[in-house]
Amino acid sequence: MSQAVLDGVRDLLPTFRSRADEAERLRVVPDASIKELSETGFFKLLQPRRFDGHESDPETFYTAVKEIAGACGSTAWVSSVVGVHPWQVALFPDEAQQAVWGSDTDTRLSSSYAPTGKAQQVEGGFQLSGRWSFSSGCDHCQWVLLGGLVFNAEGQVVDFRTFMVPRKDYTIEDVWNVVGLRGTGSNDIVVDDVFIPEAFTLSMSDTGRCFGPGQEQNTSDLYKLPFHSVFTMTISTPIIGMAYGAYAEHVEMQQKRVRAAYLAEKTSQDPYATVRIARAANEIDSAWVLQMHNLRELQASVAKGERIPLQLRLKVRRDQVIASERAIRAIDMMFEASGGRALAEGTYLQRQWRDAHAGRVHAANDPERALAMFGSLEFGHKIDPGMY
Structure with missing residues (x-):
């Protein structure tokens, strides 16, 4: 079934582009794109089977996001962050x-x-x-997951939780320019002074140790992965996908380009351009390869019933942030070598950039x-794994 979802997503890529x-122009992903993507089953890739989901290998989810990003960065970003939320909802209490x-x-968050x-x-x-910023894709969703500090009666912070709030209890303010x-x-x-039942919250101290009450119903190894590993890959993957899309566009552009300033030289015959392409492709x-390798390492630890080593969790984060750096470095290399025509409004490459x-x-x-x-752990310092 996961392959059918991937095939359906790939069929939509020209439309998304x-x-x-x-x-x-709209400053939101068009409703038609969300509807079409939903019809492929994409938003159910990480959703529990008992709620009509696929419980698929997360690599399938990330691959789909990567390919969407090659067509449209905004569509991929929304797809990624909205699409990963069923994974976290599966950790909440059954209620x-x-x-x-x-x-x-089909409810989205x-x-x-x-x-x-x-x-x-x-x-x-x-x-x-409170007020929370940067809720990507919120116009297409019926619930929202919000982070908040918990205070006791004495005004002391006693917890950091995720709160699940239905659409009737919050307002969306259009500030995205x-x-x-x-x-x-x-x-x-x-949100203005809304009551949230205990069962509609999840402590970050629990998710930090790979635990959630929902694991009682959703027993798949999928829901035993570290929260911060799953969610940070959700952010780096669209950027890697944008780089793949930019690469394909740049190669096609340069094959056709003639550089007038260099005696009508074909860019594809410029040795410096070929070296730049090779470096960008490697980045x-x-x-991508290292990020997926790390994901498989996490899955292998879970499959063995082992506690995931802190060193592996920090390595995942190390490579995830560097993956974003590499992808952007590749885009920069190509954008800098694409010539003035790449600057025009509406062109693909400048949007990906x-x-x-x-x-x-x-x-x-x-x-x-x-x-x-990561470096502190390597030097033997004590590290709190809660946020990693």
């Missing part, structure tokens, strides 16, 4: 899973995990308030923090 300008999918297994909201402990749950990933509709979510392939750099600023792509954690 043709709508890239529309996505930028929350039933609320999301019990009557409609957006998110904003930075703990910019405040939750007060009350009997049976929490009172949640940006130069890259413009079509993602990553608007603000506002992109290295980013803008979208990739916009994706780079996501917190999951912060290289120094992830690399410092």
Whole structure:
């Protein structure tokens, strides 16, 4: 079934590319694209089988995202972050899973995990308030996952949780006016003193140790992978896919290009251009292959029933942030060598360049923090694995 989903996604790629300008103009992915993607089964790749999902190998999910990104960066970004949320919902208590999918297994969720909201402990749950930014694809979703600090009656922070909130309990404020990933509709979510039952929350301390109450119902190894490994790959994969798309476009452009400033020399015969292509190809392939290799290592540890080594988790993060760097470095190399025509509004290459750099600023792509954690562990320092 996963292969059928991939085939269906690939059939849509020309359409997604043709709508890239529309996505930028609308500042959201067109409804038709979300509908078509849903019909392939893409959004159910990581969803539990008991809710009509596929419980597929996450490599299938990432491969689909990568290929979508080669057509349209914004569509891939929304597909990736919305498409990964069923994986996390599967970790919530069964009551929350039933609320999301019990009557409609096509229900989608957006998110904003930075703990910019405040939750007060009350009997049976929490009172949640705040504003959250960058909730990509929120206009296409019926629920949202929000990060928040939990305060006790004395005003002390006692937990960091993810809160699952239905559409009736939040408003979307249209603030997304940006130069890259413009079509993602990553608007603000506002919640005003809403009660969230305990069962509709998930502690980050639990997810940090690869645990969630939903594992009682969803026993697949898929749901035993580390939260931060799964979610950070969700951010780097679209950027790698944009690099693959930019590479194919650049090669095609340069095969046709004649450089007037160099006595009408064909760019494809320029030895410096060929070297640049080789370097770019290596950067992109290295980013993708190593990321998938690490995913398989995680899966192998889970399959053996082992606790995933902290060193492996930090290696996954190390390679994930460097994968984003490699992909963007490759795009930069090609963009710099593409000539003035690549600058024109509406051209494919400049959009991929803008979208990739916009994706780079996501917190999951912060290289120094992830690399410092890996290096500190190598030097024998104590590391808290909670966020990695």
